[in-house]
Amino acid sequence: MEEAEHIKDSVQTCIDSHKDQLYSLSLDIWSCPELSGEETHAHDTLVRFFSTDAAWTVEGSYKLPTAFRATWGPGKGVGDGDEVPVVNVGFLCEYDALPGIGHACGHNLIAEVGAAAAVGLKGAVEKHTDLPVRVKITVLGTPAEEDIGGKIDLLNAGAFADIDVVFMAHPAQQDASFLPCVALDGPIVKYHGKASHASAAPWEGVNALDAAVLAYNNLSVLRQQLKPEWRVHGVIKHGGLRPYIIPAYTELEFYLRTPLVKDLSDLKAKAEACFRAAATATGCQVEITYPNPAYYNILPNDTLAKLYENNGKALGIQFPKQPSKFSGSTDFGNVSFVVPGIHPFFYIGTEAPNHTEEYTEAAGAEKAQLYTLRTAKALAMTAVDVVCCPDLLRRVREDFSQAKVKQEK
Ligand SMILES: [Zn+2]
Ligand SMILES: [Zn+2]
Known part of the structure; x- marks a missing residue:
């Protein structure tokens, strides 16, 4: 098998070659902010983005009116027989905005990160066919994070059932592989x-x-x-x-x-x-x-977090030694109790807090693109680590089970 590093280079090249389409995807969503559960424009924009490449199977209004799913693969693995295991890598997009102040949580950038990481991983896996597993990629568009928790409905509807490991990243004031979400x-x-x-x-x-x-x-x-x-x-x-x-x-x-x-x-x-x-x-x-289901805290996954940090550092991301104690909440918490995954945070070029008008400006600015695409690369490169090394996937699963047991005590 080729070095994982070569495959990671392909991830980066592929994401860079799509940077214009990715920025316009993000800007299109940013320019038309929609509230939780009403994200029809964002949904249509993302469905169109994936539909331009026939290799993706795209399902609009997947299980929820403004959710979608785009799947690719399984790609070829060594031997390419049925005995080669399939690893399904999930990437999540959010795209709801806030009342009055638009994309003040930068969810347009979450959508962009999910799309970019998926496109980057697909491009790399298409090029490198001697992996120990056959890679499948699932992109889920998960609406209504700010309000009613679309991921929880999707979990209940079985949308995560066949996903082995799941990734997303959220804009913040700093880069961190993990911040506590309550x-x-x-x-x-x-x-x-x-x-x-x-x-x-x-x-x-x-x-x-x-x-x-x-x-x-x-x-x-x-x-x-x-x-x-x-x-x-x-x-x-x-x-x-x-x-x-x-x-x-x-x-x-x-x-x-x-x-x-x-x-x-x-x-x-x-x-x-x-x-x-x-x-x-x-x-x-x-x-x-209690009209909406409870959001869970995020379950940490140390193996994935460490891999993400290593990949991020290679791309120039600086992780503060003492990350701040963020204490927001996300429906990714519920996902993290069902599928091993990570939800890193990333700097977008402003110190302003989320949910402010300054943050809305920053989420649409070209300046945020470097940070956004860097984050997408680090996520896709972390996925490369996992699909290149079955032992890592085993450790990721072990971390997941142990963290769950520890939290339930
Ligand atoms: Zn948010
Ligand atoms: Zn928010």
């Missing part, structure tokens, strides 16, 4: 009281705004007793209609986050006690629901 669940709390004239007969009313305010304050008191990494934050979505009516209905939306998914139920129980206490105190009825 588990998240989001209750909606509804208080039902009774309207009354707020001046003439307030005693006839049951004040749902009082319940909402007490709940907010209960949680503020609770916060001091929580572990430092736990997070509780929310908004009052409905606070009543007019000052002259005792509010009969209010609604809160909260996010509850813990570093490990196994601790989420403790935090939920504590928060729910705060919500219920406010109802008891005011005489309101309370309804607590």
Whole structure:
């Protein structure tokens, strides 16, 4: 077998030769920001991108209206018989934007990284046919990361069932092979009281705004007793209609986050006690629901992370010795509990935080392209390591099982 390094050179050449198409793909998605679950333009743009090469089998609206799947292979391995194992490498694209501020999380660049890494790996595997495995590539377009967690629906629908190892990367303020992403669940709390004239007969009313305010304050008191990494934050979505009516209905939306998914139920129980206490105190009825599935924390995979770092360093990526403690959440967490994978973060040329207008600008700027394509190369090169060395794939799978056992303890 040829040296993995030669194959990695082909990955780089192939991605570089597609750089104009990749930037216009990313810019096209960036120019037309769409909210979670409504990403029809991004979906169509990505489907068109893969459909221009007949070697890809492209399925639009795959299992979800704005999800897609593009598959290639299996390519040839040494011997090319049925006895040569197939390794299915997955790359994920996200492409939802934020209300009001467009692609402020840079998901257009996530789509570009996924597409670029897939194109790069395919080009390299087509050129080097003496691999110990037959490589298959699956690109999944996973909508609605910011909101309802499209990856969780795709997981439940079996979209990840035949994928052996999965890759994506997310824009950030620094390069890191792993940053902790925390588990998240989001209750909606509804208080039902009774309207009354707020001046003439307030005693006839049951004040749902009082319940909402007490709940907010209960949680503020609770916060001091929580572990430092736990997070509780929310908004009052409905606070009543007019000052002259005792509010009969209010609604809160909260996010509850813990570093490990196994601790989420403790935090939920504590928060729910705060919500219920406010109802008891005011005489309101309370309804607590969780409209979306919980996001899991990301399970680390040390072997993949190390390989990614080595490949990244070879491309000039500098990884800070002490990466910051990011504590956002992603539906990739749920994926990481089912398929071994990594979700590195990458610098895009700005120190501005995600979810700001400055970040939106940076995500569309040409300056981000160098960092984006470098990240795609490092991911595809990590995939090359895995498909060139069956022993590495075995270690990746071992890491996955061990990390899962460790987290469940
Ligand atoms: Zn994001
Ligand atoms: Zn975001």
